[in-house]
Ligand code: AHG
Ligand code: MN
């Protein structure tokens with residue numbers, strides 16, 4: 001399709017908004033500002049060590065430990081600042097929260113306060129930066145409590161502790177060979193490719209759908225000894241391939257950048273797992289509920305896939321803390337449902353009779 005016939009992100013948002021005649025355009029404006037932040041981060045990421053920010057010594061910061069106990073890379077810090085600067089001024093935000101900020105960020109008194117909350121992981125997979133592998137940004141947009149909006153008070157942690165089902169919009173940008181923005185405003189999922197000549201996100205992947213079946217899985221197998229039995233069972237059955245209970249061979253991928261894994265799964269199906277495990281009993285999982293699991297869960301479900309903790313739909317989880325971690329399984333619907341079923345079933349014993357084996361009459 002010639003470029004002139006393709007929709008820009010702006011047009012897509014305007015067409016979507018026409019479904020809600022009462023909508024004033026605040027959400028669209030906010031999403032466009034977020035998309036500008038993503039373009040700026042894409043640019044900086046693409047320059048790598050050559051970037052002005054490095055050569056002019058602006059990136060002296062970084063190396064500090066964030067609230068997660070992880071060392072912040074310079075680009076984590078810079079990407080976080082870009083998200084703040086591109087969105088705080090526009091009058092649509094009541095507050096924001098990010099992986100890189102211990103506490104919720106207030107909208108300064110120099111700016112108007114609005115009705116939305118922005119929650120983000122400014123740079124996901126940043127351990128991949130040094131090795132030039134895809135990274136991304138993830139964001140989730142929630143409504144601030146009405147009383148907070150009406151009074152214009154400072155936001156508090158509790159304002160953000162909303163289940164994923166309340167998200168108004170969610171998206172990610174992936175900084176790979178091309179930069180893409182993948183977005184849901186609750187009416188399916190659309191993918192936009194950044195046209196570097198125009199500096200515009202252009203709709204290239206309308207109505208993204210995740211196939212219900214797959215033969216590709218993604219999990220960090222170095223954690224295998226910490227997995228719970230249902231996860232071990234699932235992966236063992238995949239590895240057994242054609243001769244095993246699944247009766248087909250599986251392929252495996254692990255990029256160590258959830259955005260990149262999510263994108264692959266949205267493009268061609270697959271299942272991603274970073275399940276709860278026994279590695280650190282203090283942690284419910286590796287990934288963060290509010291700015292990793294929930295936005296990806298919303299996108300995946302809007303694309304016909306499924307996102308789960310293994311025990312329940314991830315979007316139904318009521319958060320208890322801003323930086324809460326959670327076990328996450330998402331992707332092709334039938335595989336995620338299978339993992340959930342294995343969590344419900346009692347642990348399989350070595351001695352299980354063949355009558356009850358995976359492909360017997362007694363299984364659905
Ligand atoms: P972040 O860089 O924002 O801290 O997130 C990294 C996450 C996620 O993107 C990825 O799936 C996972 O960490 C990788 O974990 P391993 O290092 O265990 O492979
Ligand atoms: Mn992340």
Ligand code: MN
Pocket residue numbers: 076099121122123124125126
């Ligand atoms: Mn991050």
